[in-house]
Amino acid sequence: MAADLPDYYFRIRDNGAVVFKLDTENRQRRWDMEEIAVVNVKNGSIKPHGDRALSPAETALITSWIAERREVLASRDIDDILRTVDHLNLTTQWAQTRASEEQLDLVANHLLLAMHDLRTVLVRKRSENLRRQMEAGAEQTKEA
Known part of the structure; x- marks a missing residue:
């Protein structure tokens, strides 16, 4: 079993992880976990634990992790958004076919405000992207 364990373990936490070095080759044959670093995924910082100096191999492993x-979290973000689209469609179907007046009264304002906010942001972002694309196209035309 010990041969199947990785040399390092990443305990996920908000915005990153705590990194442990695993030791299974000890006299008690227990799994010892030595904390070696704290990682922040958002800004990429790696803080060694205590006075420990990370080896170049450990730093490379953590950087790779x-x-x-980041790739896993980005794919989850997109999946969450696509699930939200599904939930909006299911909510529309519920409102149209099964919701009582009392149920609609409970949720209508919340939904309308959230959808209005989302629509405002989406329209603004799409408009900004279109403007940037048009400006980039104009610059390319001038250069040609």
């Missing part, structure tokens, strides 16, 4: 973790 940060990149992989």
Whole structure:
């Protein structure tokens, strides 16, 4: 079983992880976990634990983990948004076919405000992107 364990363990926490080095080759044959660093995925910071100095191999491993973790979190964000679209469609169907007047009264204002806020942000962001694309196209035309 000990041969199946990785050399390092990343305990996920908000915005990152605590990194442990695993030791299974000790006299008691227990799994010892030595905390070696704290990682922040958002800003990429790696803070060694205590007075410990990370080896270049450990730093490379942690940096690689940060990149992989960012990819996982980004794919989860997109999946969450697509699930939200599904929930909006299911909510629309519920409102149209099964919701009572009392139920609609409970949720209508909350939904309308949230959807209005989302629509405002989406329209603004799309408009900004279109403007940037048009400006970039104009610059390319001038250069040609």
